[in-house]
Amino acid sequence: MRTWLDAAADLVLGAQCPGCMSPGLGCCAVCRAEVEGGRLQRWHPRHGAAEEVVLAAGGYAGATRQVLTAYKERQAWWLAPLLGRRLALAVAAGLRVTGARPPVLLVPVPSAPAAVRERGLDTTAELAHRAAAWLRRQGLDVRSARRLRHRRPVADQVDLSAVERRANLAGAVAARRRGGDPDRWVVVDDVVTTGASLAEASRASAGQADVLFGAVVAATQARSEVAGQ
Template identity: 50%
Template sequence: MRPSPEPPGLPPVYAAGRYGDEVRAVVLAHKERGALGLARPLGAALAGAVVRATAATGALPGAAAPHAVGHRWNPPGRVPSAADSGHGSRSGPRPAASGLEAPRTALRDAAGPLVPAAPWSAPRPLPLLLVVPVPSARRAVAQRGHDATARIARAAARELRRRGVPARAAAVLRQRRPVADQAELGADGRLANLSGAIAAVGSAVPLLAAAPLVLVDDLMTTGASLAVAAGALAAAGGRVVGAAVVAGPHDSPND
């Protein structure tokens, strides 16, 4: 999803859904009303968006690629039966490699011509993936009694590990100065409000250089928080491969 206008430095953003109706109710119940049990389903939804972000950029070779033509997600190591799918040949199961089922037929690329299926090799361990939550203001955390974004990030990392992706939640960003409440600010105001306000913890620099990073948040409105956070990680030597949120704006120009 891309906001309009788009702030400079915003990484590719994937959302589990749009902010409205049931999604809005669940997010607010968790964040504002202390329904902490909702962290697990919200984390599972966020994990799906993280998977899409890494699949789109190739950050985790062999990781799940939802909706890729000719592929289906399977838990790593599972070899599907011929009856599992309604597409392709039913002559029997094919090898599964790191969570992606080998396509039973040739693939059709975006332009239309048929292209041969790529050769498949034995599964290999996936690299570590760091799930980095956008930092919440200390004032907001104190008022709510918990850090909603960090909690969802931890739940997402657990869900990713359950799916076979070696993920770790890394709360390595901090707000180094107070910022104004962003609720009433527009895109330019939010960007100015956060500019220079987010930085990586110095002790986390070696960790940031060791693994690809996916920024996560519960919501994306203008993209300012994600763009500023991505800049802070890059300044500390991190490699941000994408961003994932539970919900994005209804009026985003892209899905």
């Protein structure tokens, strides 16, 4: 049943669920259930074997895609706890699949400085922070930190092919480890499409620490479900 707060949002704020655009504050129950019900997956590229182990909390479709888009592009930052928990579940699945043990550092794929300025938030770093905090509440020694940066400008990846994306990012990311950092890192991102960003981030990170795997909120393309969700 809709509440008076939902009705007020319709009239005064024009608020909508980011998943289905129905009137009301926050995610509606149906869309939240769809996001939270995503199946843990091991992502594989469309062509060939995966170069890295990448775990995703669900597929990049439906309400999950809409919610991620709202978070990144429409400043719906209140979605960070929901999406951060999904990322945390992907990290936990990765630890289970690889047999790795904490302490672990979650290292977000770097956002372009211009994108951070435009959005007012490093959205991927915020998800990493939320995921690490959730995992610590489960008793796991997991932290997050921005240890990657772009060393040169890169083109917008949206309209590039998988080959073009890898060429665009080749050698573009640098890593810097700081004192006290765990020597085991997990590279994290919001979405994996071709794997180019994760591959470049992993390459850069490998010079500083043992990269265990990649973890994302959602994945496109081929995938296989992970047991034990």
